[in-house]
Amino acid sequence: MRRLLALPALLAACGSQEGPIDASGAGFAAFIGEPDTQYELIPEGLPEEPPALLRTAPDQSAWTLRLGERWADAAPAGEWALSKSDGLRVGQQLLLPKRVDEGEAQDGATVVSVAEREVWYGIFPTVATVEVESGEWAGEHAFAAGVGPILLTINGVRWELAGYEGL
Numbered sequence: 001m002r003r004l005l006a007l008p009a010l011l012a013a014c015g016s017q018e019g020p021i022d023a024s025g026a027g028f029a030a031f032i033g034e035p036d037t038q039y040e041l042i043p044e045g046l047p048e049e050p051p052a053l054l055r056t057a058p059d060q061s062a063w064t065l066r067l068g069e070r071w072a073d074a075a076p077a078g079e080w081a082l083s084k085s086d087g088l089r090v091g092q093q094l095l096l097p098k099r100v101d102e103g104e105a106q107d108g109a110t111v112v113s114v115a116e117r118e119v120w121y122g123i124f125p126t127v128a129t130v131e132v133e134s135g136e137w138a139g140e141h142a143f144a145a146g147v148g149p150i151l152l153t154i155n156g157v158r159w160e161l162a163g164y165e166g167l
Helices: 002-014
Strands: 037-043 052-056 062-067 075-083 087-090 093-097 109-119 122-132 139-144 148-154 157-166
Touching: 037 148, 052 148, 093 109, 093 122, 093 139, 109 139, 109 148, 122 148
Parallel strands: none
Antiparallel strands: 037 052, 037 157, 052 062, 062 075, 075 087, 087 093, 109 122, 122 139, 139 148, 148 157
């Protein structure tokens, strides 16, 4: 998935518009990604560890996480209900405030920047980087406009986007 999706992801991140998406100050919906999408995430600093496969439900009501190369035989690692009523909540934890603007703080999640960001997968022009104060999701998270999560911190481990595809 990593190599095959590099070019399509780059094209999707750039889009057909001229210049980057101006999503600063926009609602969080521009950053949460599409329903029925699978994200391949690799653990930062742990190259020998298996990737994590994160799937968004077709109705965007849940995230399911498995560890391994292929979904069919990857080990279950977590499942969380998603709520979008006041920002993006994963279980009870707010990961992305309702308003995506630098300095915006809501329920222990603070938008620290809305800017270009590079992760393992590549460079994304408009990314909301959020710091979550506590819980299993404590740490840094990044959501690219039009793509969704490109960096997640789960139980202290940072996972960077290595590939993604619609299902």
